[in-house]
Amino acid sequence: VQLQASGGGLVQAGGSLRLSCATSGRTISTYVMGWFRQAPGKEREFVAAIRWSSGNTYYADSVKGRFSISIDTTENTVDLQMNSLKPEDTAVYSCAATFSPFSDTYTNARTYTFWGQGTLVTVSS
Numbered sequence: 001v002q003l004q005a006s007g008g009g010l011v012q013a014g015g016s017l018r019l020s021c022a023t024s025g026r027t028i029s030t031y032v033m034g035w036f037r038q039a040p041g042k043e044r045e046f047v048a049a050i051r052w053s054s055g056n057t058y059y060a061d062s063v064k065g066r067f068s069i070s071i072d073t074t075e076n077t078v079d080l081q082m083n084s085l086k087p088e089d090t091a092v093y094s095c096a097a098t099f100s101p102f103s104d105t106y107t108n109a110r111t112y113t114f115w116g117q118g119t120l121v122t123v124s125s
Contacts, residue, residue, distance in 0.1 A: 001025035003116030005095045010122045011085055019080040021095030021116055029053060032098050033078040035069065036109055037091035038118070046107040047093070048080060058106050063089075085123045092118035 007019040021033065034049040048069040049058040057069055068081040078095060096112035098105075105111040 001028060001031070001097055001114045003095050003097060003114055005093060005116045005119040008093060008119030008121045010124065013085060013087055013123055013125050015085050015123070016081070016083045017085065017121060019082065019093055019095075019119060019121070021078040021080075023076050023078065023097070028076060028097070030099065032100060032106060033069075033071070034096045034098065034106060034112055035078075035080050035093060036096060036112075037089075037093045037121075039088075039091040042091075044094075044109050046109070049106040050078065051103075056103075058103060060107070082121070085121075087123045087125045090121060090123045092120050094118040 002024045004022045011017050029052045032049055032051045035047040036044050037047050038044040046060050047063055050069045066084045070079050095116045097114040098112040100111050
């Protein structure tokens, strides 16, 4: 499985960005896809996840109501729509994939087997 994230950039607080994670691999539909972020000097943290087969979604409390994760089955991408962005959302965002069927593991980066390179999101105040 190969993953490639894109869509990062510079945006003012209150603005929006849409990140996309391009996926490849015949079994990608059996995966759970996640987005993580890492701010300078901080540990990587969970942002959101989606189960490809069911569309069930999971969010970190810090982004709930502002971010939305979705799957584009025609393009085989996993998108993260980010609205009402705050300076504290500034980070490198990465997408990842896991086979794990256990939803209580989705917030843990070690659950994920495959990772794409990150894309930088900078939110100015």
